[in-house]
Amino acid sequence: xxxxxxxxxxxxxxxxxxxxxxxxxxxxxxxxxxxxxxxxxxxxxxxxxxxxxxxxxxxxxxxxxxxxxxxxxxxxxxxxxxxxxxxxxxxxxxxxxxxxxxxxxxxxxxxxxxxxxxxxxxxxxxxxxxxxxxxxxxxxxxxxxxxxxxxxxxxxxxxxxxxxxxxxxxxxxxxxxxxxxxxxxxxxxxxxxxxxxxxxxxxxxxxxxxxxxxxxxxxxxxxxxxxxxxxxxxxxxxxxxxxxxxxxxxxxxxxxxxxxxxxxxxxxxxxxxxxxxxxxxxxxxxxxxxxxxxxxxxxxxxxxxxxxxxxxxxxxxxxxxxxxxxxxxxxxxxxxxxxxxxxxxxxxxxxxxxxxxxxxxxxxxxxxxxxxxxxxxxxxxxxxxxxxxxxxxxxxxxxxxxxxxxxxxxxxxxxxxxxxxxxxxxxxxxxxxxxxxxxxxxxxxxx
Amino acid sequence: xxxxxxxxxxxxxxxxxxxxxxxxxxxxxxxxxxxxxxxxxxxxxxxxxxxxxxxxxxxxxxxxxxxxxxxxxxxxxxxxxxxxxxxxxxxxxxxxxxxxxxxxxxxxxxxxxxxxxxxxxxxxxxxxxxxxxxxxxxxxxxxxxxxxxxxxxxxxxxxxxxxxxxxxxxxxxxxxxxxxxxxxxxxxxxxxxxxxxxxxxxxxxxxxxxxxxxxxxxxxxxxxxxxxxxxxxxxxxxxxxxxxxxxxxxxxxxxxxxxxxxxxxxxxxxxxxxxxxxxxxxxxxxxxxxxxxxxxxxxxxxxxxxxxxxxxxxxxxxxxxxxxxxxxxxxx
Ligand SMILES: Cc1cc2nc3c(=O)[nH]c(=O)nc-3n(C[C@H](O)[C@H](O)[C@H](O)COP(=O)(O)O)c2cc1C
Ligand code: SF4
Ligand code: FES
Numbered sequence: 166x167x168x169x170x171x172x173x174x175x176x177x178x179x180x181x182x183x184x185x186x187x188x189x190x191x192x193x194x195x196x197x198x199x200x201x202x203x204x205x206x207x208x209x210x211x212x213x214x215x216x217x218x219x220x221x222x223x224x225x226x227x228x229x230x231x232x233x234x235x236x237x238x239x240x241x242x243x244x245x246x247x248x249x250x251x252x253x254x255x256x257x258x259x260x261x262x263x264x265x266x267x268x269x270x271x272x273x274x275x276x277x278x279x280x281x282x283x284x285x286x287x288x289x290x291x292x293x294x295x296x297x298x299x300x301x302x303x304x305x306x307x308x309x310x311x312x313x314x315x316x317x318x319x320x321x322x323x324x325x326x327x328x329x330x331x332x333x334x335x336x337x338x339x340x341x342x343x344x345x346x347x348x349x350x351x352x353x354x355x356x357x358x359x360x361x362x363x364x365x366x367x368x369x370x371x372x373x374x375x376x377x378x379x380x381x382x383x384x385x386x387x388x389x390x391x392x393x394x395x396x397x398x399x400x401x402x403x404x405x406x407x408x409x410x411x412x413x414x415x416x417x418x419x420x421x422x423x424x425x426x427x428x429x430x431x432x433x434x435x436x437x438x439x440x441x442x443x444x445x446x447x448x449x450x451x452x453x454x455x456x457x458x459x460x461x462x463x464x465x466x467x468x469x470x471x472x473x474x475x476x477x478x479x480x481x482x483x484x485x486x487x488x489x490x491x492x493x494x495x496x497x498x499x500x501x502x503x504x505x506x507x508x509x510x511x512x513x514x515x516x517x518x519x520x521x522x523x524x525x526x527x528x529x530x531x532x533x534x535x536x537x538x539x540x541x542x543x544x545x546x547x548x549x550x551x552x553x554x555x556x557x558x559x560x561x562x563x564x565x566x567x568x569x570x571x572x573x574x575x576x577x578x579x580x581x582x583x584x585x586x587x588x589x590x591x592x593x594x595x596x597x598x599x600x601x602x603x604x605x606x607x608x609x610x611x612x
Numbered sequence: 613x614x615x616x617x618x619x620x621x622x623x624x625x626x627x628x629x630x631x632x633x634x635x636x637x638x639x640x641x642x643x644x645x646x647x648x649x650x651x652x653x654x655x656x657x658x659x660x661x662x663x664x665x666x667x668x669x670x671x672x673x674x675x676x677x678x679x680x681x682x683x684x685x686x687x688x689x690x691x692x693x694x695x696x697x698x699x700x701x702x703x704x705x706x707x708x709x710x711x712x713x714x715x716x717x718x719x720x721x722x723x724x725x726x727x728x729x730x731x732x733x734x735x736x737x738x739x740x741x742x743x744x745x746x747x748x749x750x751x752x753x754x755x756x757x758x759x760x761x762x763x764x765x766x767x768x769x770x771x772x773x774x775x776x777x778x779x780x781x782x783x784x785x786x787x788x789x790x791x792x793x794x795x796x797x798x799x800x801x802x803x804x805x806x807x808x809x810x811x812x813x814x815x816x817x818x819x820x821x822x823x824x825x826x827x828x829x830x831x832x833x834x835x836x837x838x839x840x841x842x843x844x845x846x847x848x849x850x851x852x853x854x855x856x857x858x859x860x861x862x863x864x865x866x867x868x869x870x871x872x873x874x875x876x877x878x879x880x881x882x883x884x885x886x887x888x889x890x891x892x893x894x895x896x897x898x899x900x901x902x903x904x905x906x907x908x909x910x911x912x913x914x915x916x917x918x919x920x921x922x923x924x925x926x927x928x929x930x931x932x933x934x935x936x937x938x939x940x941x942x943x944x
Binding site (some may be wrong): 350527531559 | 681683716746796
């Protein structure tokens with residue numbers, strides 16, 4: 166069994182309540198940090214731990230914290246990104262739903278390190294029931310004196326608020342999140358300035374993912390070095406993986422970074438192999454935006470080494486033969502899966518979620534969806550595949566925020582690794598089978 | 613003062629200058645096209661992505677190139693920075709992509725659009741586009757609406773530059789103009805077709821790079837290249853308006869009043885609605901003389917009639933010929 170630091174108590178009855186959480190060692194990090202450590206010491210432990218952002222980009226958290234501007238007399242904020250909307254990703258929900266105090270504890274300890282007197286948990290609208298769980302937990306934490314004025318007599322005061330979004334994927338992009346939090350339209354801001362200098366209410370702000378903040382708790386409790394011992398190289402600690410698709414045991418797993426992909430998919434401890442004994446065809450390893458890899462490349466790198474569940478190993482080979490760990494949304498596809506249909510589904514999502522500010526994403530995402538729709542309606546040409554490739558290349562890197570890339574990468578990877586499947590649909594439309602469905606679903610094709 | 617090199621031209625500029633501004637200081641041959649940036653409007657720019665450039669050297673201190681093209685209108689120069697615009701084939705290809713994106717949902721109804729001849733999208737398409745479209749689907753369509761008695765909104769032609777939204781935020785006192793919906797369903801709207809009643813609302817027409825916001829008092833009166841622009845002024849009572857305008861004559865009639873535009877097509881000063889919409893007699897104005905119009909513009913055909921008769925003839929027949937009039941139509 167791998168070591169678990171975040172959800173090891175998820176099965177304990179009543180762990181969502183403060184009393185049970187306390188009985189299992191909860192809020193020890195708050196006591197330790199506020200009573201025995203300076204804010205900088207907490208930051209140092211996070212730096213030593215090698216913790217990297219769990220929201221998708223994998224940016225070192227300690228470094229991010231040290232970039233926070235600290236002008237005299239200006240408030241600073243910590244914002245927790247609980248917008249979790251990337252298709253295939255549902256680990257933050259699991260954590261917040263099961264052990265809400267783990268996030269709140271992390272918020273208090275992290276805010277202490279950052280000198281933030283106020284923090285916000287921005288949660289997606291569809292998670293309204295989770296927001297209620299968090300609100301109840303916050304009330305308990307206030308009543309127990311872990312929040313509010315002069316926490317545990319340390320002189321540190323802190324207020325934490327839950328803000329519910331209205332259900333837009335783009336509000337997971339940190340600056341769109343901040344706009345939405347401020348009550349505005351959730352449009353990504355043009356950077357610079359970065360949130361570390363001007364975030365919420367134009368004040369220095371750190372935005373971190375739910376899992377990142379929750380991981381601060383074991384780091385403070387056990388020390389950064391102990392945390393860094395888990396994992397391989399620059400991929401330290403444990404990671405929550407949302408496993409879905411054609412596997413025997415879908416769900417949220419906490420893994421030690423560094424286990425092999427093969428072990429994760431096939432061992433009984435995790436996904437338990439492919440459903441119905443069918444063959445593995447492809448995996449999207451880090452949420453819908455990361456490049457899809459065919460079975461042979463997800464299990465082994467192009468060099469023939471076993472692929473590990475780490476930032477580096479999944480990234481090995483760049484986008485030509487590799488992918489990304491991303492947010493840990495691990496989507497497994499068996500041999501019955503149509504890559505083109507799956508891509509159409511992803512593309513439709515990004516088209517729907519584009520905020521519309523910048524031309525390449527606003528126009529390009531819809532165009533790609535229409536072309537895929539045309540192919541799936543049995544009306545595609547071979548040149549449509551090249552056109553798709555060209556469009557994605559003209560979106561990538563030209564947009565305000567990374568949603569453009571998130572839309573472009575899946576298209577590029579599907580064509581790169583599964584071009585033959587597109588061509589088969591074009592040359593032999595009868596192989597599509599449910600053509601009418603696509604034709605009706607989205608009556609876009611004119612030709 | 614930081615020094616920056618753009619397409620091989622070095623220039624020293626004040627700190628805080630953007631790459632776009634620096635390029636404009638060097639001259640039109642290196643200045644990237646800008647569809648959403650507007651000097652007078654705060655927070656404008658960064659959206660359309662037509663002004664992207666390649667930064668091949670970040671600065672003297674950090675000589676690394678920037679990993680992606682950047683919006684020149686929103687990126688400040690650093691000392692020692694090196695930038696490629698027209699000298700980078702990759703960049704021009706990327707820009708062509710942006711232009712294509714702007715055009716796929718544009719109706720290309722130039723023959724019936726009031727903006728034809730002074731439309732920045734026409735220029736952009738001509739300079740950076742392809743002659744054929746690769747888009748074969750239904751284009752976005754909206755009903756035309758009148759927002760107040762002076763301004764018409766054709767969302768169908770809008771390229772979402774957000775300049776008019778910034779005018780509504782920054783120039784007029786009451787904001788009843790903004791963005792509804794999201795993605796390619798987003799639209800500029802006055803929310804339930806509220807009228808814009810404001811002394812400066814007419815400026816949304818001048819900032820619109822295309823024919824989405826047009827002057828109802830001028831609609832369909834004339835193609836712009838049959839009118840003759842003259843600089844003029846009057847004593848305007850409005851505290852924020854200096855009464856300096858451009859009059860567009862056909863014979864002795866003033867068909868239209870607009871702000872004076874600079875070399876980059878941007879208003880020099882915003883003008884009030886009284887000057888713009890209510891003063892349509894020649895006697896309302898003190899005429900200063902002909903407006904400076906670039907000889908590249910089709911509007912200049914009026915100034916150099918004999919030289920360009922052939923051009924005018926072609927433009928006259930464009931409807932029948934069914935092609936898009938281009939400002940830079942060159943017959944020489
Ligand atoms: C379109 C888009 C959507 C995103 N959605 C999320 C999200 O739902 N949750 C999240 O934590 N980060 C999301 N991110 C990443 C955030 O912008 C940001 O990098 C992250 O919250 C930083 O936290 P971390 O350093 O702890 O990972 C998204 C980014 C983009 C561009
Ligand atoms: S990339 Fe897409 S989502 Fe991001 S700012 Fe541009 S239009 Fe909005
Ligand atoms: S002019 Fe710079 S992005 Fe539009």
